[in-house]
Amino acid sequence: MSPDSISALRLSIQVAVAATALNAMIGIPIAYLLARRRFWGRSMLDLVVTLPLVLPPTVVGYYLIVLLGRRGLLGAPLYKLTGWTVAFTWYAAVIAATVMALPLLVRTVHAAIESVDRDLERAAYTLGHSELRTALEVTLPLARNGILAGLVLAFARALGEFGATLMLAGNIPGRTTTVPLSIYTAVQTGESGEAIAMVVALTALSCLVLIVANRLGARAT
Amino acid sequence: MTSRLEVAVRKSLPGFTLDVEWSAGDGVATLFGPSGSGKTLTLQCLAGLVRPDAGRIVVGGRVLFDAAAGVDLPPQRRRVGYVFQGYALFPHLTVRGNIGFGLRDRSRAERRRRVDEVLGRLGLEAFAERSPRELSGGQRQRVALGRALATDPALLLLDEPLSALDLPLRQALRDEMRSILTGWGIAAVLVTHDLTEAYRLGDRIVVYEEGRVIQAAPRAELLWQPSSRSVARIMGIRNLVQGVTLKATADRIQFRWRGQVLEAVNSPTHSYLPAADSPLAFFIRPEYVRLIRKDRGHVDAAHHMNLMAGTVVREVDQGASWTLFLRLDEPGAPAQGDYDLELEVPRLVYEILEIDRDRHWQFSLHRGAIHVLPSA
Numbered sequence: 001m002s003p004d005s006i007s008a009l010r011l012s013i014q015v016a017v018a019a020t021a022l023n024a025m026i027g028i029p030i031a032y033l034l035a036r037r038r039f040w041g042r043s044m045l046d047l048v049v050t051l052p053l054v055l056p057p058t059v060v061g062y063y064l065i066v067l068l069g070r071r072g073l074l075g076a077p078l079y080k081l082t083g084w085t086v087a088f089t090w091y092a093a094v095i096a097a098t099v100m101a102l103p104l105l106v107r108t109v110h111a112a113i114e115s116v117d118r119d120l121e122r123a124a125y126t127l128g129h130s131e132l133r134t135a136l137e138v139t140l141p142l143a144r145n146g147i148l149a150g151l152v153l154a155f156a157r158a159l160g161e162f163g164a165t166l167m168l169a170g171n172i173p174g175r176t177t178t179v180p181l182s183i184y185t186a187v188q189t190g191e192s193g194e195a196i197a198m199v200v201a202l203t204a205l206s207c208l209v210l211i212v213a214n215r216l217g218a219r220a221t
Numbered sequence: 222m223t224s225r226l227e228v229a230v231r232k233s234l235p236g237f238t239l240d241v242e243w244s245a246g247d248g249v250a251t252l253f254g255p256s257g258s259g260k261t262l263t264l265q266c267l268a269g270l271v272r273p274d275a276g277r278i279v280v281g282g283r284v285l286f287d288a289a290a291g292v293d294l295p296p297q298r299r300r301v302g303y304v305f306q307g308y309a310l311f312p313h314l315t316v317r318g319n320i321g322f323g324l325r326d327r328s329r330a331e332r333r334r335r336v337d338e339v340l341g342r343l344g345l346e347a348f349a350e351r352s353p354r355e356l357s358g359g360q361r362q363r364v365a366l367g368r369a370l371a372t373d374p375a376l377l378l379l380d381e382p383l384s385a386l387d388l389p390l391r392q393a394l395r396d397e398m399r400s401i402l403t404g405w406g407i408a409a410v411l412v413t414h415d416l417t418e419a420y421r422l423g424d425r426i427v428v429y430e431e432g433r434v435i436q437a438a439p440r441a442e443l444l445w446q447p448s449s450r451s452v453a454r455i456m457g458i459r460n461l462v463q464g465v466t467l468k469a470t471a472d473r474i475q476f477r478w479r480g481q482v483l484e485a486v487n488s489p490t491h492s493y494l495p496a497a498d499s500p501l502a503f504f505i506r507p508e509y510v511r512l513i514r515k516d517r518g519h520v521d522a523a524h525h526m527n528l529m530a531g532t533v534v535r536e537v538d539q540g541a542s543w544t545l546f547l548r549l550d551e552p553g554a555p556a557q558g559d560y561d562l563e564l565e566v567p568r569l570v571y572e573i574l575e576i577d578r579d580r581h582w583q584f585s586l587h588r589g590a591i592h593v594l595p596s597a
Contacts, residue, residue, distance in 0.1 A: 126303040
């Protein structure tokens with residue numbers, strides 16, 4: 001593999017790991033709220049989080065540009081304040097991958113939390129535990145398998161993200177070119193050898209993730 | 222008399238309204254009534270898991286909820302223990318972890334000491350490191366009790382604590398539960414739809430029907446109030462009648478009813494010992510009344526306990542079986558209107574014995590089929 005391909009592979013893993021971590025931090029609390037609380041705007045939140053699952057990735061990417069681009073709703077004030085913009089950096093790739101992976105994680109974890117017997121949480125409340133503590137010591141440990149499955153799906157989705165990443169982060173070799181983008185470029189420019197090498201590498205990596213996840217899942221039950 | 226527990230709760234849900242008011246002293250109060258009558262909802266209001274629309278809940282002088290005064294303590298601060306239907310033991314923790322779960326604010330040593338004490342009192346030492354799924358139904362029940370009792374709650378709530386068990390175990394554990402509750406000396410509210418359970422476990426019985434309390438009284442008084450009978454009928458308990466005690470021993474109760482001397486089994490571990498000549502309520506399941514066939518030779522009194530004779534005054538075709546209403550060959554008014562006992566015979570038996578033609582029968586009651594309801 002060429003140095004470009006190796007750097008693409010390294011960047012892809014880096015982006016997928018960061019996006020998965022962000023998913024855990026954002027997605028698990030959202031899934032908990034959706035599963036256990038009734039609040040104003042709940043169905044709106046559910047809708048917004050789920051949209052990336054059904055929208056074309058380029059549309060999601062477009063929204064991200066509108067939001068975070070240099071002239072975006074959040075991006076413009078940020079640029080004015082710091083002279084820095086997230087667009088066309090590897091952070092942009094992380095954000096795109098995070099948003100695209102979020103529905104998979106949230107939906108899986110939501111279902112897992114809903115399957116936890118509510119009487120267990122009620123029992124914890126009557127035994128003096130706050131809602132947060134109950135979530136951390138009862139609900140989430142019992143939803144562990146679902147959370148694990150959700151994280152694996154999120155990682156796999158982040159690893160393969162293409163459309164939204166291209167829109168927000170561009171395709172800058174060595175900076176924002178992840179493996180899927182790199183494969184696309186290689187095929188476009190007729191470097192089929194490089195394309196095959198990366199296709200094999202990505203397939204192998206995905207298989208590895210699934211095998212590890214299955215092992216963990218089997219141990220958890 | 223000041224009450225340990227004062228409950229006034231109103232809560233409207235779609236299609237159901239709970240509107241109850243009752244009080245109880247120390248000891249066990251049982252909430253008895255059919256499913257869907259609001260018993261569990263009352264427990265949830267007491268525990269702070271459901272917020273009533275209006276009312277006031279006071280436990281031992283502490284106001285837990287008062288809609289008018291804007292008081293609503295969260296479940297964490299109510300000091301109310303809850304034993305859930307199906308127990309709700311934490312499956313990812315050991316027995317020790319479950320019992321110590323409510324003691325997280327204590328020091329490690331103090332928690333360990335308390336958990337050991339609870340394990341010891343409930344005879345669970347050998348199971349401390351087991352997972353709940355490795356326990357029998359009875360052991361799970363004790364762990365659930367221990368988990369709730371470990372924190373020294375001011376009040377213990379038990380939601381159908383025996384319904385997860387099969388019948389023979391249920392009867393044994395009912396007595397065990399009674400001795401744990403009295404041994405611990407804790408005020409408790411227990412929900413059940415089983416009349417025998419309500420009587421065996423409760424010092425005070427609160428009868429629920431469709432979100433309302435139709436009566437609340439100490440156990441000794443309740444059974445003689447007419448609405449208990451209508452409730453018993455609603456619950457499908459038939460042949461609930463009263464006799465007069467002759468003699469009660471640890472394993473037998475002898476009593477007089479409609480001129481007969483009958484004998485019932487007493488509870489082997491928690492005998493009910495009413496004084497001679499005191500009133501005694503009991504019920505007999507219609508399917509346990511045994512007709513004696515006339516073609517099987519002479520009747521052996523040793524073989525056929527509680528032998529009686531009577532005439533079929535009415536009958537109802539139930540399809541697979543017949544319900545017969547019998548009047549005993551005794552002078553005086555029958556126990557239940559125009560009849561004394563209701564019994565059920567399979568259709569085949571009815572046809573073989575030609576009951577439609579032959580109306581006078583001898584029958585017997587096995588002493589285990591007579592359910593005495595303690596009233597003192």
